Amino acid sequence: RKKIAIMTSGGDSPGMNGVVRACVRMAIHMGCDAYCVYEGYEGLVQGGNFIRKMEWHDVRGWLSEGGTLIGTARCMAFYERPGRLVAAKNMILNGIDALIICGGDGSLTGADKFRAEWPSLLDELVSAGELQAEQIEPYKHLNIVGLVGSIDNDLSGTDATIGCYSSLARICYAVDLIEATASSHSRAFVIEVMGRHCGWLALMAGVATGADFIFIPEKPRDDNWREDMCNVVEHHRKMGKRKTIVIIAEGALDRHGNKITPTMVKDLLADKDGLGLDTRITTLGHVQRGGTAVAYDRMLATLQGVEAVKAVLEATPETKTCFIAITENKIVRKPLMEAVQAAKEVAKAIEMQDFDRAMALRDTEFSE
Numbered sequence: 001r002k003k004i005a006i007m008t009s010g011g012d013s014p015g016m017n018g019v020v021r022a023c024v025r026m027a028i029h030m031g032c033d034a035y036c037v038y039e040g041y042e043g044l045v046q047g048g049n050f051i052r053k054m055e056w057h058d059v060r061g062w063l064s065e066g067g068t069l070i071g072t073a074r075c076m077a078f079y080e081r082p083g084r085l086v087a088a089k090n091m092i093l094n095g096i097d098a099l100i101i102c103g104g105d106g107s108l109t110g111a112d113k114f115r116a117e118w119p120s121l122l123d124e125l126v127s128a129g130e131l132q133a134e135q136i137e138p139y140k141h142l143n144i145v146g147l148v149g150s151i152d153n154d155l156s157g158t159d160a161t162i163g164c165y166s167s168l169a170r171i172c173y174a175v176d177l178i179e180a181t182a183s184s185h186s187r188a189f190v191i192e193v194m195g196r197h198c199g200w201l202a203l204m205a206g207v208a209t210g211a212d213f214i215f216i217p218e219k220p221r222d223d224n225w226r227e228d229m230c231n232v233v234e235h236h237r238k239m240g241k242r243k244t245i246v247i248i249a250e251g252a253l254d255r256h257g258n259k260i261t262p263t264m265v266k267d268l269l270a271d272k273d274g275l276g277l278d279t280r281i282t283t284l285g286h287v288q289r290g291g292t293a294v295a296y297d298r299m300l301a302t303l304q305g306v307e308a309v310k311a312v313l314e315a316t317p318e319t320k321t322c323f324i325a326i327t328e329n330k331i332v333r334k335p336l337m338e339a340v341q342a343a344k345e346v347a348k349a350i351e352m353q354d355f356d357r358a359m360a361l362r363d364t365e366f367s368e
């Protein structure tokens, strides 16, 4: 019987439990044994009780649970070959040679590296006397499939990452709550949302809540952003709006690569010589990651989890490591490293203030 392990890694995102549930049940449905690796790569390195066999009923009710019930962690040991060597040994000892990883670009990079190194890791384990040659014989190839779990929607090649719509829904809900009090007191609110390199959450929240002004990393404001924002806000106020909402992504920048902070925006809106608005800052923080997944993320997690099991069973030593994407509403397999590479280059392009390149890379299409 084929043994397939599932893990969640990196930052948590709503929908990860749906992924685990779908993978466990699909694996069992396909006649395989399903395993969960607890605490991401840390669990793979630790072995023992961190790697557990899962039954159908073990994931009952998981679709409506927030976070990840099998835990996630950052694991320093897995960055280094000795850590990956121990992880490989633990996989063999548990009879696992197929791994599904749900995480961000870092987790997927680690996965690709692990797969590429697998044959040499096994050779090293045998030559060091850690395992016998017969023990590794059935596990010569490691099949890995990635699923993208992230609230940021920051991976190229897929329309949505698992969790981004839940986070967006939570932000919209929070902005609605704030709007009620803003309107009552005729106040302005500067709302900071997550997104260091990717402004998708801030942009979509701005659209979905009808914010007055937004700041995102990919479209830095030019030198007269202060004037622009004040003009827009003043115009809206003159039209009778009693509230002002400005949404700012964590990584918001100006044209020169300088950070635009919520305090800078607040001071401007509150300036007595200007608009003089009673202005407050709200940093939404970790509420954006929490809570249960919205219907879209549950659907995405389930459909992609099912596809991931199929992909890991169909993979051959010749196939490239893939991740499961959604493109124009279709669940598809795409080469993992191209997408991870593009995500890294987007971040680099933003740091270098080459914003046109960043946007072009974000839109890059990959096919299998």
Ligand code: ATP
Pocket: 009, 010, 011, 012, 041, 073, 074, 075, 076, 077, 078, 079, 080, 103, 104, 105, 106, 107, 108, 109, 110, 111, 113, 150
């Ligand atoms: P998020 O988008 O939330 O940051 P992520 O998956 O990108 O998620 P990381 O902290 O970058 O989060 O990676 C998670 C784990 O994956 C790391 O702690 C490490 O164990 C492993 N990992 C990341 N990058 C590599 C790499 N280049 N080589 C080996 N392992 C890696």
